Amino acid sequence: MPTLAAATRTSPKLLGELKIIQSASRDIFWNLALEDALFRRQKEQSKLSKPDCCLLIYRNKPCVVIGSFQNPWLECGVRDAEQQAVSVARRFSGGGTVYHDLGNWNLSLITPSAWYKREANAEFMRRLCERLAGPGNQVTVGQRFDIFNNSYKVAGSAAKLAQGAAYHHFCLLMSTDLTRLSACLRPSIREQVVTNATSSIRSPVANIVNPSVSSKLLLAAVTDELAHASDFGHPAGAAATISVGALDVCPENVASSVPGVSALSVQESADRLRSWDWVFGRTPKFQCQLPSPCSMTLTIDKGHIADLSDCRLRSFLVGQPFRASVLLPYVDCFRQTGLLDGAVLDQLERFFARLGH
Numbered sequence: 001m002p003t004l005a006a007a008t009r010t011s012p013k014l015l016g017e018l019k020i021i022q023s024a025s026r027d028i029f030w031n032l033a034l035e036d037a038l039f040r041r042q043k044e045q046s047k048l049s050k051p052d053c054c055l056l057i058y059r060n061k062p063c064v065v066i067g068s069f070q071n072p073w074l075e076c077g078v079r080d081a082e083q084q085a086v087s088v089a090r091r092f093s094g095g096g097t098v099y100h101d102l103g104n105w106n107l108s109l110i111t112p113s114a115w116y117k118r119e120a121n122a123e124f125m126r127r128l129c130e131r132l133a134g135p136g137n138q139v140t141v142g143q144r145f146d147i148f149n150n151s152y153k154v155a156g157s158a159a160k161l162a163q164g165a166a167y168h169h170f171c172l173l174m175s176t177d178l179t180r181l182s183a184c185l186r187p188s189i190r191e192q193v194v195t196n197a198t199s200s201i202r203s204p205v206a207n208i209v210n211p212s213v214s215s216k217l218l219l220a221a222v223t224d225e226l227a228h229a230s231d232f233g234h235p236a237g238a239a240a241t242i243s244v245g246a247l248d249v250c251p252e253n254v255a256s257s258v259p260g261v262s263a264l265s266v267q268e269s270a271d272r273l274r275s276w277d278w279v280f281g282r283t284p285k286f287q288c289q290l291p292s293p294c295s296m297t298l299t300i301d302k303g304h305i306a307d308l309s310d311c312r313l314r315s316f317l318v319g320q321p322f323r324a325s326v327l328l329p330y331v332d333c334f335r336q337t338g339l340l341d342g343a344v345l346d347q348l349e350r351f352f353a354r355l356g357h
């Protein structure tokens with residue numbers, strides 16, 4: 001027979017409200033910071049007997065978003081992204097690299113950790129996608145809780161789980177520029193690399209609907225699916241009410257429209273997410289092997305050159321950030337001093353140029 005303590009642990013508390021929050025910002029860094037602030041607020045709320053939870057909806061200007069434990073140079077063309085004004089962001093959650101633009105919608109379910117159910121969240125997304133795709137389409141949940149429409153990936157998913165709170169976010173391809181998506185996901189470093197960073201699982205992708213779906217229609221479909229959430233065992237089914245908490249949230253109104261979230265802390269967190277130290281400096285240590293005529297091995301740790309097999313260059317380059325703006329002037333210098341032969345310098349120049357500023 002279960003003890004009283006065990007019974008109390010397994011019978012979940014009712015949720016308070018499930019609030020839908022929609023961001024008006026199109027800045028990936030600010031939106032990731034807002035998501036993180038809502039997650040931290042959720043952790044605080046976990047002490048309450050009836051915590052609220054929320055669904056954050058946001059879109060971004062063109063950007064590549066890598067997972068927390070990934071290597072940006074292996075996942076995207078950093079220099080090409082820079083040249084096309086595509087931001088590169090590192091999110092807090094794990095998983096692989098995705099491309100966002102205004103045709104890609106992000107839905108993030110932020111709940112108490114006790115309510116976190118990957119399968120039910122994915123089923124919520126599957127039903128939403130099925131509704132958007134219309135009849136005659138086969139919408140399924142993949143092994144890693146991604147969503148496929150007729151075998152094409154239409155939504156990716158990643159999660160972050162901590163004591164007290166969790167979020168599970170989905171990026172949904174509605175009318176994204178798919179040519180640009182695949183162009184942006186071409187690696188900067190194509191040389192041989194040794195790393196234990198997470199690799200993306202590349203899949204053929206498609207948009208789910210024609211470009212005419214408005215945010216109003218999406219919001220209506222989301223609200224309706226959440227209202228039926230108890231039918232398929234989603235935690236939202238236990239929410240006392242489902243309501244639109246705040247629309248058009250932006251840096252100017254976040255403090256007044258989203259209680260418990262400070263505009264300053266969102267801004268500080270956005271600035272940190274935007275920094276080179278966060279996006280590139282947090283790359284897991286890796287080794288890169290440059291073939292002949294260079295024939296050298298570089299070790300990169302915390303975004304800086306930690307070691308170099310060519311002893312002529314070691315004293316100049318070890319300790320330098322792994323970025324074109326710092327390394328290319330050295331190549332110019334080496335050219336002037338005749339330290340290395342021309343073919344080696346040309347190869348180094350091409351390699352460093354691909355790293356981005």
Ligand SMILES: Nc1ncnc2c1ncn2[C@@H]1O[C@H](COP(=O)(O)OP(=O)(O)OP(=O)(O)O)[C@@H](O)[C@H]1O
Nearest residue numbers: 095096097098099155156157158171200201202203
């Ligand atoms: N906006 C997008 N939506 C869905 N799939 C995408 C998108 N952008 C790229 N993809 C595809 O998803 C692949 C990465 O998938 P992977 O499973 O590694 O990451 P993910 O965990 O789904 O990403 P996320 O965690 O952001 O959802 C890319 O190589 C590409 O094929």
